[in-house]
Amino acid sequence: MKLNVERSDVKNWLTALAGAQGDAKRAKLWKRLYKLTARPTRRRVEVDLYKIDRNSSKDDNVIVPGKVLSTGALSHPISITAIAFSASALENLKSSKCEIITLPEMMKRNRLKIII
Numbered sequence: 248m249k250l251n252v253e254r255s256d257v258k259n260w261l262t263a264l265a266g267a268q269g270d271a272k273r274a275k276l277w278k279r280l281y282k283l284t285a286r287p288t289r290r291r292v293e294v295d296l297y298k299i300d301r302n303s304s305k306d307d308n309v310i311v312p313g314k315v316l317s318t319g320a321l322s323h324p325i326s327i328t329a330i331a332f333s334a335s336a337l338e339n340l341k342s343s344k345c346e347i348i349t350l351p352e353m354m355k356r357n358r359l360k361i362i363i
Contacts, residue, residue, distance in 0.1 A: 263351050303323075311329035315329045317339055
């Protein structure tokens with residue numbers, strides 16, 4: 248599949264995921280995440296903070312293959328990575344003491360959750 252991606256952050260995600268698909272343990276996970284990320288921008292997911300709060304628990308590792316929006320709040324700290332964050336979502340995450348990390352760092356961790 249030919250991809251015409253202009254944004255460097257999305258390119259970095261796709262190259263990291265393409266390289267990780269050789270990992271036998273979590274190959275299905277990386278393949279699914281690659282497909283969710285390779286979508287056009289208008290079809291990529293947008294997840295609100297209340298949905299992340301509802302589908303995660305304290306100290307979870309959360310991957311969002313799209314944009315995190317600020318509707319709602321988090322009641323517990325988590326580690327999170329996403330393609331993009333709204334400005335107010337970043338403020339809410341920092342006030343909840345969440346750890347915002349890059350995808351390569353997240354790929355080294357265990358017990359990952361994809362929230363779409």
